[in-house]
Amino acid sequence: MSLWTASEAAEATGGQAQGDWACNGVSIDTRTLQPGDLFVALKAARDGHEFVAQALDKGAAAALVTHLPDGVAENAPLLIVEDVQQALEALGRAGRARLGPQAKVAAVTGSVGKTSTKEMLLAIFGDQGKAHASVDSYNNHWGVPLTLARMPRDTDYAVIEIGMNHPGEIAPLAKQARPDAAMVTNVAAVHLEAFKDVAAIAVEKATIFEGMEPGGVAVINADHDHSDIVLDKALERGLRETTFGQAGHHYKLGEVKVQGDTTVAQAEAEGAPLIFKIDTPGRHFAMNALGALALAEALGADRALAVQSLGRWSPYAGRGVRERIQLDPVDTHLALELIDDSYNANPTSMAAALEVLAASEVTHDIGRVSKGRRIAFVGDMKELGPEALALHAGLADLEATRALDVVHCVGPLMKAFYDNLPEHQRGDWTETAEEMLQGLRSRLDSGDVVLIKGSLSMKLGGIVDAIRKMGHPVPTA
Template sequence: MSLWTAAEAARATGGEARGDWTALGVSIDTRTLRAGDLFVALSAARDGHEFVAQALEKGAAAALVSRVPENVPADAPLLVVPDVLRGLEALGRAARARIGGQIVAVTGSVGKTSTKEMLRTVIGGQRRVHAAEASYNNHWGVPLTLARMPRDTEVGIIEIGMNHPGEIAPLARLARPHVAMITTVGTAHLEAFDNIDGIAREKASIFNGLMPGGWAVINGDLDTTPILRAAAEATGAHILTFGEAPANHHRLTKVDIIDTATVAEARIWRAPALFKVAAAGRHFALNALGVLAVVRALGLDRALACSDLSQWTPPAGRGMRERLLLDPVDEKMAFELIDDAFNANPVSMAAALEVIAAARPKDNVGRHARGRRIAILGEMLELGPDELALHAGLADLPATAELDVVHCVGKRMRALYEALPPGNRGRHTEKASDLAAKAARLVDAGDVVLVKGSKGSKVSEVVDALRKLGHPAPDG
């Protein structure tokens, strides 16, 4: 099915279509471009116009440009607009307008991408779903996700993020969701705001884009919940709350973390429910409950949704777990890796530490008689003037006391390293690459290893080094 014809794209953007072309997809990167894509020449680290010729050589249907590059043939298929980003936004707006389905938007300080993927899994069992394949939640990611939305989409799932005040509302107005969900409000990006109330108000601005009669799904357990609720009420939205407090519409009543899975009991709009997710963590159970609240708002089958939740697994870098063999002959000689190296703030760090605290290492299989719980923690960025105290405060978490070794990466993580009991201190390095070089000395068979940090801490380099130590192991 075609996504954009030249005439449709020209009408949507007010641009000039050169040639009669049909696009099957939309791409902003020649490395992942597929034949038939419309290449969008965005300017970021480099000017996308430099890659138009390459995109066309790879089979792009056309290119969205603000000028004709010198190395492009005169008869090249193009869509010429005054501003490429504005043109992409116009395509996203037109794609949103032409579908007859519903839109769900998700934001929050923690759990946006994981929740988006839960929604894809659960709603995808009942409707034709469209969602971004990655964490495309910023000023170009949201319009790109919309511009790629197929004509027959029944539910579109849009992730919306922010780094600074004023970013969420314009993206929410572009998406015009029928349901908007806020996973939680935490101290992520605190350096750009005066306090956490400011973060809550920014998150709550997602409700400014709600369709008339839309639904606001909010975490009801937060100190900032009144701010979220007031913002939703101001738009006339129907409100659904989720959490553990008795007053919530959707309430967790019991959570059992069983090594690699979480089983939860809940009351969903006064009805009992039982569901399981194939990942350990109370935060996953809470986000899953929010997903079930979205399911109710969309009028979908909740029993089927509860069943489908068990099919979801965390994406890479966001809590994905895997067993890695250190000895290809002996399947017992393996360690477990929890890859959560994409994002970190005090809320998500505490949740991840709770996960590894519940993990079960295997004894008597490696050099150490007892399997260990090992955390490799990269620094948390954008926390503002209290950043060192927030890092050091991780040492006081009950989950931290359950760990055998904590390795720390980054200058800010020095504060945690010094706050840890001497017996739990592993290594401290300022660069992730220095710790990655010592990967073979960090782990042993039977260990469970968590790698967690902000993307900028580059602890993903440690994940890569740990993976290279062995081979994926069969479950068991």
């Protein structure tokens, strides 16, 4: 069964279909387009209409456009609309509307942990039905409608990630998704360039509930300082509230232990004892997992099966995934451990990543340096507003930071962190990640555990790639 026929897409968008086509997917990028996709010619850094001919040559079923692009045959399969972005949103709303009455939609927002929590929910729901979710961090004005437009007709569970950079962005996206349950993972000092303070961020996060009908379920982290703002909004909308966290009333997190490459947590779920594990180290993952369990149960998922699903979950590239890099092709003992958390960074997630590194077990007496080391390469955290330098400098005061052996810093903001470190912990500081690549191998040795963490624009992924190329990556999970 096709995802969209020409007539269905035309009816949904109010556009004019040219040709009798049907598509099996929706794409906005010719680099990842698959044969049979509907290519959406959005305007971003470049006008997508410039790539329509290429998309059709690659096997696109049709293209969503405002006019006949240059180099495209007059009888090419097209869906012609007045505005491509608005048409994509309309297609997404139609995708949501045609789900069966038994299908459930979850939405996830928060300052930290949105993507990891979304992936946990996808793992849970995927083991209990046909599940669909946002790809990567497709959580903005085009990512949410694209996810909805891609949703198969027979979806049982959908998980929609919703993000923001400025006020007023979340509510319109939530109204497109119309979730049956929505979760706010937390509220933290992120995007402060666009907000007065953290309380204002809480107000914006809480607008996710504006897309919900009365009687839906609001899943709220009770541990942050502004949880009352989020809770009040949920109650104002007539939603049923479920809280989680160490201060949670419904799902209460107890002791969390990091044991090697596994995190084990004790908790209470609606008063009943609960033990669950995650196949990756990190206390912050335990909190996200508890919220995921709360939301999954709110939508009818089986708790025992959900716990089993979490036990098999681990993060993917750039978000805390761990790899063993074998530095010698013969002697398998000569290796280091790499923690790739290079996709994003803010004060909360940076502190969590440093805690993971501090708790990691190093290996002694196998490299040229007899002592295995906990080494961090950290880059600037962006969009923190006037407090940016203070927030970076404050990383040096964290208990986790004191447990590290060497910290290398990248970027002008991270210079504040570097300068605030004790002399014995200072590695190198460079303006750019590219400069840090010079002499990288000499900074590392077998037995080390190495964390890479920074905002995506700092391009610390290049350091990750360089470390991988030093040897033979072996997944630890």
